[in-house]
Amino acid sequence: MSSEISILNLILDSGAVAxxxxxxxxxxxxxxWAIxxxxxxxxxxxxxxSEEFLAFFRSERNYRQVYTAASKLPFSPAAAVYREVYEKYAPAFPLPAAAADQAGQADQAGRPKEVDQDLVESVYRDLRLAAHRELARFEQRLPLLATAGSVCPFLGLFGTVWGVMTAFLDISTQGSTNIVVVAPGIAEALITTIAGLAVAIPAMVAYNYFVQRSRVLGLELEDLATAVLNVLQLRTIAGRP
Incomplete structure (x- = not known):
């Protein structure tokens, strides 16, 4: 308790700049900390x-059902990417088995339904754009953590330099190097240094952790994009005579 009181007193007794x-x-x-x-x-x-959605996507071949499941996962970036692409290109996705049989019976002309390669490339571009938007949403406010981690040590250093300068000015004014004379300036220097590091260290640790999570998400979205393209390309191959 005494150490807490002494630190509080040092802060209260410090100068206006500190x-x-x-x-x-x-x-x-x-x-x-709020961020x-x-x-x-x-x-x-x-x-x-995202883990729930990707597991369902890999196990389900009814892509309409995958879309329905994705609509129930508002926080999943992977589900959001799939929803956006499916809403735009739903006819290009394979039908469920029963619906596919009906479509085959209805199409007596014998023409294979193929997915145009230009369409596949268009889907790929939209997948990338959707993934970039979700990554940007995922990384919201992280630059503020990086700013705090880089700026706060310099603010603490500014207070340190000011405190040391104050201590030298006190020595010059009073003509003494007694600890009573230099203590206030040294205290200001140490307090601001500690405060700057106390803010910067957690901010940088959190920033690096979240950036790493963002990279993992980016890989997951790339895997999802590859899987969606494989679905469309396999349909193209299957449709050829």
């Missing part, structure tokens, strides 16, 4: 729903 630096760092800390909590909650839901 207090300003500490207040700014406190604001950075509040914002970064970390919000992003952590969002990332967990997104990861859980």
């Amino acid at each position: 207090k300003t630096v500490i207040v700014v760092l406190l604001m950075f800390s509040i914002v970064t 970390m909590a919000e992003r952590w909650r969002y990332f967990r839901r997104a990861q859980a729903q």
Whole structure:
């Protein structure tokens, strides 16, 4: 308890510049912790729903049912990419077996239904665009964590330099190197340094973690895009005589 009181007293007894630096760092800390909590909650839901969707996509051959399942997973980036592409290119996806049999019976002309290669390339472009949008949504607010991690140590350093300069000015003014004279300036220097590091370290750890999760998501979306294209291309091959 005494250490907490002494630190609080050091902050209260510090100069206006040191207090300003500490207040700014406190604001950075509040914002970064709020972002970390919000992003952590969002990332967990997104990861859980994406895993659920990808497992269903790999096991289901009724792509209309996959779309229905994707519509129930609002936090899944993979489901969002699939929904966007399916809504635009639904006729290009293979039909369920029963519907395919009916379509085959109805088509007596014997012409194979083929998916045009230009269509496949168009789907690929739209998959990439949708994936980029979802990654951008996934990485929202992360630049603020990077900013806090890079700026806050320099704010702390500014307070450190100011505190040391204050200590030298006090020595010059009073003509003494007694600890009582230099202590306030040294205290300002140490407090701002600690505060800057206390804000920057968690922010950078969280930023690196979330960026790594974003890279994993990017790979998952690439796998999904490849799987969707394989579905369309296999249909093209199957439709040829």
